[in-house]
Every structure is written in structure tokens, then in C-alpha cells.
Amino acid sequence: MARMIISLSAERARHEIEGPDGFTVLSGAFEAHSPFDGVVRTVAEILPDAQLVPQSADGELQHVVRAPDPARAPTAMEARFPPSTRHMELHTDGAYLEEPGVDYVALACVGQGRWGGATVLLTGAALLEHVMSVDQAAAKRLVQLFPFSALEARTPDDIVWHPVLTRTPRGIEVRLHRFRMQQAFARAGYTDDGAAKALDIVGAVLFEHANHVRLRLAPGELLVIDNRRVLHGREPFVDGDGERREMVRVWFRRRGRVAAVPTER
Numbered sequence: 001m002a003r004m005i006i007s008l009s010a011e012r013a014r015h016e017i018e019g020p021d022g023f024t025v026l027s028g029a030f031e032a033h034s035p036f037d038g039v040v041r042t043v044a045e046i047l048p049d050a051q052l053v054p055q056s057a058d059g060e061l062q063h064v065v066r067a068p069d070p071a072r073a074p075t076a077m078e079a080r081f082p083p084s085t086r087h088m089e090l091h092t093d094g095a096y097l098e099e100p101g102v103d104y105v106a107l108a109c110v111g112q113g114r115w116g117g118a119t120v121l122l123t124g125a126a127l128l129e130h131v132m133s134v135d136q137a138a139a140k141r142l143v144q145l146f147p148f149s150a151l152e153a154r155t156p157d158d159i160v161w162h163p164v165l166t167r168t169p170r171g172i173e174v175r176l177h178r179f180r181m182q183q184a185f186a187r188a189g190y191t192d193d194g195a196a197k198a199l200d201i202v203g204a205v206l207f208e209h210a211n212h213v214r215l216r217l218a219p220g221e222l223l224v225i226d227n228r229r230v231l232h233g234r235e236p237f238v239d240g241d242g243e244r245r246e247m248v249r250v251w252f253r254r255r256g257r258v259a260a261v262p263t264e265r
């Protein structure tokens with residue numbers, strides 16, 4: 001039954017992901033006991049040229065986003081990125097990766113907490129529009145290169161340079177992770193008042209929730225996001241007895257994607 005629901009909606013889902021909203025939400029796409037398998041099967045049906053992208057040097061193909069639990073041994077990924085129940089600012093995944101990065105992020109909602117935990121989305125086009133309305137110079141700075149740093153980076157060579165906003169035939173592409181960018185500023189000894197101010201304005205826009213899409217996924221729902229054009233984040237959450245928020249995150253890339261690699265700094 002679940003398979004039939006997916007087949008009927010695959011084309012609509014593809015249109016939604018590739019359309020101006022840049023995301024879709026599906027039901028019946030996975031079973032709670034094996035979410036990863038369902039996510040892979042469903043995404044292959046919607047986006048046939050998508051392939052899995054490892055999320056760590058250890059080759060982990062899925063990451064479970066959930067509250068910290070002292071009774072459970074942390075996974076390798078959790079040891080590096082300790083889980084939290086806090087607010088997660090709007091960002092794109094893999095922002096610090098060399099091209100080709102992450103084209104699609106799938107979040108399978110296996111469980112929701114007692115309170116909070118809504119997912120927040122904002123398109124790069126909407127971000128550009130908001131920043132333009134506040135400060136045109138900042139908007140212009142965002143199409144130039146910024147440094148991004150992986151959390152594990154040890155040397156300035158680990159820094160990747162990329163614009164925050166890029167005009168493409170598909171629309172405005174966005175790459176953003178303010179924490180990793182500010183960290184890169186420090187690591188590279190990079191000072192640029194215009195860039196720092198542009199990032200501060202971006203932060204203010206991200207904080208302003210009026211124009212964001214906000215959805216609280218229900219257990220069993222699958223969100224697929226165009227990670228090139230849409231930022232995602234989440235509101236803080238609190239688990240209850242038997243109400244545990246659990247999102248299985250899987251990354252995909254379009255097969256044969258060739259990136260326009262920026263050459264200027």
C-alpha cells in the first residue's frame with residue numbers, strides 16, 4: 001500500500017522539489033523500523049538521478065538527529081557533533097564541502113517530541129529579497145566568495161570558498177552555515193567588514209520568522225528539500241515519556257553533477 005501512494009505522488013513530489021518551493025512532504029514513504037531503506041527507495045523513485053552522499057569520513061549514509069541520551073553510547077557522528085535539543089539556525093547541509101556537495105536533504109520523521117521541534121524553511125530567493133530590502137550593499141556582498149570551515153578543520157587549507165548566493169538557471173542557489181563561516185573567518189585570519197556585516201544582516205533575516213515556511217512533521221512523514229535553493233532549520237524541542245523526536249537525515253547528490261567552481265576570492 002505504501003508503495004502505491006508513493007508511485008502516484010512521485011511526479012507531483014518531483015515538481016514540488018524542482019518548483020519555487022523547493023521541497024515536498026510525503027506520507028507512507030518509509031516504515032518506522034527501517035526508515036533509511038524507505039527513504040532511499042522513495043527518493044530513487046522521485047529523483048532517479050540522485051545518489052547517496054556519505055555524511056562523514058567514516059562513510060555514514062544516515063544520521064539520526066535526536067536528543068542527547070546519557071544511557072546510549074554515542075555514534076561516531078554524535079561524538080563529533082554532540083546532539084542537542086536546541087534551536088538550529090537556518091542553514092544548508094554540507095556547506096563546508098568542496099563541490100559537488102549535497103543536492104537534496106531527506107528528513108524522515110520517525111518520532112516527534114512533546115513540544116516544539118518544528119522544521120523551518122526559507123528559500124535563497126526569499127533570503128536575497130529580504131537582505132535587499134534592508135541593505136543593498138550586503139546583498140551584493142553575498143554573491144561574492146565567503147570562507148566555510150568544517151568543524152574538524154585544523155588548518156586554513158581546510159577552508160572552502162563559495163558565494164552565499166548564486167544566480168543560476170534554476171533560480172537563486174544558497175550556501176549558508178553562519179557558525180561554520182564565522183569559524184572560518186577566525187581560522188583563516190580573514191577580516192572583511194563588508195562580509196561580516198552582510199552575515200549579521202543575514203542573521204537578523206533568519207531570526208525574523210514572518211516569511212518562513214514552518215511545519216511540524218508528523219511521525220511517518222518524509223521531507224525532501226532542495227538543499228541548493230532552500231535553507232532548513234528547526235525550533236527547539238522537549239521530549240516526553242514515549243514522545244521522542246527522531247529524524248533520520250539522508251543526503252543525496254545528482255549523479256554526474258558538475259559544479260561551477262568559483263575561482264576568485
Ligand SMILES: O=C(O)CCC(=O)C(=O)O
Pocket residue numbers: 065088093107119232233234247249
Ligand atoms: O532536527 C532537524 O529537524 C533538522 C536538523 C538539521 O537541520 C540538520 O541535521 O541539518
